[in-house]
Every structure is written in C-alpha cells, then in structure tokens.
Amino acid sequence: MTITILRRAALAATLPFLLAAAPPSPPPAPVAPEAFGDExxxxxxxxxxxxFHDRYGWPNKLKALDVGTSTAGALHLEPYHGAWVRDLNAPFLFKTVEGDFDxxxxxxxxxxxxxxxxxxxxxxxxxARLPNGMTEKNWEPRRENWHFITAGxxxxxxxxxxxxxxxxxxxxSLKLRPFPGGWVELRLVRVGTALFALARPDGGGPWQLRDRFYRMEMNPFMQVGLIAYTTSPDVPPAPEDAAKENRTLDTTAKVDALFEVDWVRGQRPPSVGLDYWKAPRSDGARQWYAQVNGENPLTDPNLPAAEVIRRLGI
Incomplete structure (x- = not known):
C-alpha cells in the first residue's frame, strides 16, 4: 500500500512536466484555393x-475577436497597438495554400x-506570407517575406x-493611394512568381489593379489570410526594436480600429500554361527560368493593367 501511494505521488509530481514537454498539435493541412472560403x-x-500569435508563441495583440456577435454574419477584429512592417508583427489569421491562388x-x-x-x-x-519556421523563442531579424493589400x-x-x-x-516597400471608405472588396492573386493586389468599391464594378509584385520564390506554400493593425497616439515615437516590440503587449494605449470581414472566398486563377509548382525536381531550373524569360506572360512589367485584369478573370 505504501509503495503504491508513493508511486502515485511520484506520477502526480511528474505529470505536469510530461504535459509541458508534449509536442504542440500539428498545424492544419494546406487547403486548396477552392476550399479557402468562409462566409x-x-x-x-x-x-x-x-x-499567428497562437501558432508561434507571440503575445495576443487582439483586443477582441468574435464571429457573428459584434457584427452579424461577419468576423470582427480589434487590434491593439502594433504593425505589419519590416520585422514587426501584428494580428494575422491564416490558412496555408499551395500553388496559385485567387x-x-x-x-x-x-x-x-x-x-x-x-x-x-x-x-x-x-x-500572403512565406512561412519561415520562426517562433517567439527562435526569432531572428531579416526573415520576413510577405505581400498585402489593406484598407483603412x-x-x-x-x-x-x-x-x-x-x-x-x-x-x-509600400504604396498608399486614396480609395472610398466603408465596405470594399480586396483581392490577392498568385500566378507562378507573379502576385497581384486588386480592389474595388463595394457593390461590384470593375477591379482596379493596385499593385503587382514579382518574387523568384521556389516555395509553393504561402500563409494567406487576414491582418488588422493600428497605432496608438499614446505610444510615443522611438527607434524601432522589433525584438522588444513584438514581445510587448500594451493594453492601456488607446486604439480606435474595428476590422470586419463579411466573407473570404478562394478559387484558382486561370492557367498561363505553365505548371510552375508541380514540375519534377529535375526540371525545377527550367521552370524557374521560364518565369524569367517571359513564358509566364503575367511577369511582363509592361503588360497593361487592363490586360492583367482580363487574364486574371472577373
């Protein structure tokens, strides 16, 4: 009896350490663009x-997050002071997508x-962000690679x-251009090594090409999703220290930013006749070069905006 009690006591003392050492749950599998949507x-x-903060161990910089409560039929996010720029991070909800997407x-x-x-x-x-494998514990600078389009x-x-x-x-490197406020539609499209940012006022109408990016990136996986960030007038300007700021959560600094998402929807963009992501490894160099020499017509910087939009589809 005494031995059994001692064994149970030893197990009880050990159990918290075993639980703490348990590996984190694996992330969800990548989704196809067609399965990305959420109403x-x-x-x-x-x-x-x-x-993002749950997955990689950073402080939770969301003052509020709910679905269908603050705004009927919509995702509601309220960020604390923060930013997505250079090495700084802020709230990000994402799914991993493989290959081309719209x-x-x-x-x-x-x-x-x-x-x-x-x-x-x-x-x-x-x-759309390239995963870099870093967490709060093993973070190092100059490893962020992403593109976005935002309204505000x-x-x-x-x-x-x-x-x-x-x-x-x-x-x-950023661009700011005037655009009507209120509800808007935003769009990110990746076709091979070309990535496009588009927007249009609510209610439909023609898409506007707001930016185009070209990155010779061989990784087919990107984390695609929703970001929201704001700065507070209560936080005085200071030299940027990402290692410190990313780990700092200021819940007292006044903010006034409410981000609502009615829906997100995904699909595959039209093919350009080059299956860049599914090429066998032995053919990788040729596929890479095909993006450089113009076989992907969307990498032509002189392609008029109207033609880019036509090729990407409505």
Missing part, C-alpha cells in the same frame, strides 16, 4: 484557421463611433486609403 455565418472560427474578401475598417478608424496606420485586409487610414488621419506593401527579408 462567417456561424459563431466561431472554423478549425482550419490558424492564429483570394478575395469583403472588408471594412472603421472606428468605434464613426465610419473611419481613428488615429493613423489603422488598416486591415489580405496578406495611413499616415494622414481621416483619409481612407488602400495600402499595398511588399516585404523582402524584412525590407518593406
């Missing part, structure tokens, strides 16, 4: 969404009491904008 008509996120979303970035988010750099939209306000308060941004090894 957000329930009361919770579906299990195939991953949340992902679209109907979104709105607003303030608590008005149609335009308060402050500056309050934006939300679609991002940028450097000038009260002025609705579309922002597009490309980041290469944590060097960010």
């Amino acid at each position: 957000f008509d329930g009361k919770a996120l579906s299990a195939d969404w991953q949340i 992902i679209r979303a109907r979104v709105r970035m607003r303030g608590k009491d008005g149609p335009i988010a308060g402050g500056t750099w309050s934006l939300g939209g679609l991002m 306000v940028g450097h000038e308060a009260g002025k609705p904008m579309i922002e597009t941004k490309g980041t290469y090894n944590s060097y960010s």
Whole structure:
C-alpha cells in the first residue's frame, strides 16, 4: 500500500512536466484555393484557421475577436497597438495554400463611433506570407517575406486609403493611394512568381489593379489570410526594436480600429500554361527560368493593367 501511494505521488509530481514537454498539435493541412472560403455565418472560427500569435508563441495583440456577435454574419477584429512592417508583427489569421491562388474578401475598417478608424496606420485586409519556421523563442531579424493589400487610414488621419506593401527579408516597400471608405472588396492573386493586389468599391464594378509584385520564390506554400493593425497616439515615437516590440503587449494605449470581414472566398486563377509548382525536381531550373524569360506572360512589367485584369478573370 505504501509503495503504491508513493508511486502515485511520484506520477502526480511528474505529470505536469510530461504535459509541458508534449509536442504542440500539428498545424492544419494546406487547403486548396477552392476550399479557402468562409462566409462567417456561424459563431466561431472554423478549425482550419490558424492564429499567428497562437501558432508561434507571440503575445495576443487582439483586443477582441468574435464571429457573428459584434457584427452579424461577419468576423470582427480589434487590434491593439502594433504593425505589419519590416520585422514587426501584428494580428494575422491564416490558412496555408499551395500553388496559385485567387483570394478575395469583403472588408471594412472603421472606428468605434464613426465610419473611419481613428488615429493613423489603422488598416486591415489580405496578406500572403512565406512561412519561415520562426517562433517567439527562435526569432531572428531579416526573415520576413510577405505581400498585402489593406484598407483603412495611413499616415494622414481621416483619409481612407488602400495600402499595398511588399516585404523582402524584412525590407518593406509600400504604396498608399486614396480609395472610398466603408465596405470594399480586396483581392490577392498568385500566378507562378507573379502576385497581384486588386480592389474595388463595394457593390461590384470593375477591379482596379493596385499593385503587382514579382518574387523568384521556389516555395509553393504561402500563409494567406487576414491582418488588422493600428497605432496608438499614446505610444510615443522611438527607434524601432522589433525584438522588444513584438514581445510587448500594451493594453492601456488607446486604439480606435474595428476590422470586419463579411466573407473570404478562394478559387484558382486561370492557367498561363505553365505548371510552375508541380514540375519534377529535375526540371525545377527550367521552370524557374521560364518565369524569367517571359513564358509566364503575367511577369511582363509592361503588360497593361487592363490586360492583367482580363487574364486574371472577373
């Protein structure tokens, strides 16, 4: 009896350490673009969404997240102070997609009491990010590679904008252009090594090509999904320290940014006749070169915007 009690006591003392050492659950499998969609008509996120801070151990910089509660039939996100720029990270909900994709979303970035988010750099939209395997524990600088298109306000308060941004090894290059506020439709399309950012006002109408990116990237997998971020006037300007800022959660700094997503939908873009991602390894060099020498017509920087949109489809 005494031995049994001692064994049970030893097991009870050991169990927390065993549980702590258990490996994390594997991430959901990549999804096809056709299976990417979510109408957000329930009361919770579906299990195939991953949340960046949960997956990689960063602080939760979401003040609020709900489905169908704050806004009927929509995903509702409220970010704390943060940003997606250079090495900085912020809220990101994503699914891993393999190969070419055409992902679209109907979104709105607003303030608590008005149609335009308060402050500056309050934006939300679609991002496609290359996974780099880093977590909070093994993080190192100059490893971020992603592209996005967002709606909200940028450097000038009260002025609705579309922002597009490309980041290469944590060097960010952005464009801000005026665009009507309220609900808008955003779109990210990847075809081989060409990636396009498009937008249109709510209610349909023609798509506008807002940016085009070319990255000679052999990894077929990208994390595609929704981002939202804002800055607070309570946080004074200071030299950027990503290692510190990414690990800092300021819940007291005032923010006024509410990001809503009515739906996201996915499909495969039209083929350009080059199956870049499914080439055998022995043919990888030729497929890479085909992207460089113009066999993928969408990599031509002189292709008129109207022709890009025609080839990508409505």
